Amino acid sequence: MKKIFIRLFAAIFGMACTAAFAQTLDAVKKRDYLQCGLTTGFAGFSAPDDKGRWQGLDVDLCRAVAAAVLGDAEKYKAIPLNSQQRFTALQSGEIDVLARNTSVTQQRDTALGVIHAGINFYDGQGFLLPRASGVSSAKELDGATICLQTGTSNENTLADWARANGIQYKPVVIEQFNEAVSAFAAGRCDVFSTDASGLAAIRASRLGNPDDYVVLPELISKEPLGPFVRQGDDAWLNIVKWSLIAMMLAEELGVSSANVDDQLKSPSPAIQRLLGVTGNAGKNLGLDEQWAYRIVKQVGNYAESFERNVGQSSPLKIERGMNALWRDGGLMYPLPIR
Numbered sequence: 552m553k554k555i556f557i558r559l560f561a562a563i564f565g566m567a568c569t570a571a572f573a574q575t576l577d578a579v580k581k582r583d584y585l586q587c588g589l590t591t592g593f594a595g596f597s598a599p600d601d602k603g604r605w606q607g608l609d610v611d612l613c614r615a616v617a618a619a620v621l622g623d624a625e626k627y628k629a630i631p632l633n634s635q636q637r638f639t640a641l642q643s644g645e646i647d648v649l650a651r652n653t654s655v656t657q658q659r660d661t662a663l664g665v666i667h668a669g670i671n672f673y674d675g676q677g678f679l680l681p682r683a684s685g686v687s688s689a690k691e692l693d694g695a696t697i698c699l700q701t702g703t704s705n706e707n708t709l710a711d712w713a714r715a716n717g718i719q720y721k722p723v724v725i726e727q728f729n730e731a732v733s734a735f736a737a738g739r740c741d742v743f744s745t746d747a748s749g750l751a752a753i754r755a756s757r758l759g760n761p762d763d764y765v766v767l768p769e770l771i772s773k774e775p776l777g778p779f780v781r782q783g784d785d786a787w788l789n790i791v792k793w794s795l796i797a798m799m800l801a802e803e804l805g806v807s808s809a810n811v812d813d814q815l816k817s818p819s820p821a822i823q824r825l826l827g828v829t830g831n832a833g834k835n836l837g838l839d840e841q842w843a844y845r846i847v848k849q850v851g852n853y854a855e856s857f858e859r860n861v862g863q864s865s866p867l868k869i870e871r872g873m874n875a876l877w878r879d880g881g882l883m884y885p886l887p888i889r
């Protein structure tokens with residue numbers, strides 16, 4: 552009798568949980584577009600082009616999820632958020648996914664009710680300053696005025712680093728990105744500090760002649776950047792997580808937007824499973840079996856997205872470095888689909 556009761560309870564509880572977990576997927580399907588939290592405009596990662604179309608490595612993550620879930624990479628709405636606004640927007644349900652140069656930290660992954668769904672860019676905090684300053688190492692920054700943006704992990708990281716290295720500095724902390732950059736450009740601070748990716752974006756697109764500015768060689772922290780979702784919706788977490796993995800796995804397996812149709816005939820079991828020719832990876836995610844095929848076809852693999860947005864085909868010209876695949880000496884290690 553007791554056993555039957557426990558089974559009944561488990562079944563009802565299981566159904567209730569499944570319903571709760573399916574929330575975001577159902578909401579996105581019903582709405583027929585994804586609400587994607589991005590920056591207010593950050594070249595290479597998430598910024599509108601001259602036609603108002605959002606472009607970037609982070610935008611491609613939104614497009615990948617939209618392609619997987621809704622069949623069309625363009626079925627997403629860009630929600631621009633500054634650093635301060637981003638977690639509230641996710642917590643409150645204003646966005647379905649936060650895809651915006653957000654560092655994974657223990658506190659964010661636990662206490663904020665949000666959770667990361669992978670890493671799409673390994674980074675570190677650095678310093679940008681005018682070349683004319685003659686400064687060539689972060690050790691020379693004693694006495695500097697340093698611009699930062701409110702609501703970033705950069706504030707605490709800089710404070711920790713300065714304390715550990717006996718460096719005195721004056722922080723100028725500004726809420727809006729544009730204002731923070733303008734303050735730096737106008738010489739209100741000697742240095743701008745944020746993730747190196749952000750510094751590359753600022754240098755390439757916001758400051759007149761990029762060659763008049765240098766990014767110092769030292770990175771003072773680890774900044775693993777990745778998409779976040781709300782805690783408590785594992786089905787949705789899996790969709791975002793595996794959409795990103797699918798892009799990396801496609802790179803690893805040599806599947807690109809250009810050859811994906813030919814690759815449907817590949818004899819490789821791993822490619823067949825990725826593209827839904829065999830297996831049930833789609834069903835396991837609550838999607839159809841072409842979810843990853845559409846990601847690669849419409850968005851491209853991770854290498855294509857990287858090169859187009861932030862790599863050698865972009866003004867940022869960021870090296871793959873830590874963001875290369877593991878087999879090429881980087882940290883990107885796509886989990887297997889099987």
Ligand SMILES: N[C@@H](CCC(=O)N[C@@H](CS)C(=O)NCC(=O)O)C(=O)O
Nearest residue numbers: 590591633634653654703704728749
């Ligand atoms: N990775 C750091 C910093 C990310 C960040 O928010 N950086 C700022 C300064 S470059 C930014 O992206 N601003 C863009 C905006 O607010 O639209 C974090 O997660 O706190």
